[in-house]
Amino acid sequence: MRWNEIDTQVCSVARALSVVGDRWTLLILRDCFTGVRRFDAMQKSLGITRHRLSDRLVRLVDSGVLNKVPYQERPLRHEYRLSEMGKELYPVVLSLAHWGDKWLDDGDGAPIQHVHNNCGHVVRSVLACSECGEALEPRAVTPQVGPGIMRKHERGEMGEQDAERLPPFVKGPVA
């Protein structure tokens, strides 16, 4: 399977990665979250080639993650800003940062700290349950077949390949 077909999988992680799973893309978004918005600034901060950056920005704009907005006319210049869709990737980026802080520390501690304005503390991020507010541990979460799979199955749109790719907890007529 080619990477550009990955979004045909019946899986939200696969679909999400079809948009932001490229090597450089999440680093570009990291820059957006730290206030880097312009082409040359991104290119310098990332060390990506101009060609790659240009290509990735076009894709991110096309997929709705970034908006390209003019910040001056004559000469016309644009900057790249996170859309609402893009802003909601904050949990992904911050989780990655904190995971890197913890596990890939080179002994000097976190390069960047995050202060929560509301409480004033340097924070880590914690994944919490939207319903009860408790921390979400992998062992305390049970995945189950959702409407996305059920409806496709009912309409007979689950191909043989799709069915084979379902996770092992999926039982019964669907798998």
Added chain:
Amino acid sequence: MRWNEIDTQVCSVARALSVVGDRWTLLILRDCFTGVRRFDAMQKSLGITRHRLSDRLVRLVDSGVLNKVPYQERPLRHEYRLSEMGKELYPVVLSLAHWGDKWLDDGDGAPIQHVHNNCGHVVRSVLACSECGEALEPRAVTPQVGPGIMRKHERGEMGEQDAERLPPFVKGPVA
């Protein structure tokens, strides 16, 4: 800059992505979280080539994200299990899944739902502050220079390139 030099950047996101930022790697980890542990099962579920999968698994084991443990002898067979380091990527994977659910829905709803055993609800994940428990919004978080950058700077180890790559909020002698 080549991708295999990306972990030299003074940035935890870059370092994290040097380990899990490959196109297929987060999908492999998704499989691990849903209980897929064996080579052939992963290959089928992902649609990745056997060669790629083999290579990625070796890297993930080398970097400590997965453990390769025997599940039978004669013939000797191994399975791949998340280490503690790997399990702590759960926030990244679950956030990606929920982002995909919300923004890349094809109209049928989430393919997979997550039920929180503690409260019994189908949940979304929310990023919360480790100190006060409130939801962490990007606007309510102030990034600042952490010990990782300061110590490197004090030891004179911040090269010119490193300094140029620091985010715009970093001011003063460091940048």
Added chain:
DNA sequence: TTCGTTAGTTCTAAATTGGAACTAACTATA
């Protein structure tokens, strides 16, 4: 003896990437 299972490795053509130079449309300065 032959088939099936699991976990890979090898090979080649095709696609993607990095690096460096080049273009375009302006503005600022001498």
Added chain:
DNA sequence: TATAGTTAGTTCCAATTTAGAACTAACGAA
């Protein structure tokens, strides 16, 4: 008016990476 500077790209080619398919190895079962 000539020259340099800024910003945001595009073009080109060599080098690297990937997909797809076939092959290998070590064993167990019929």
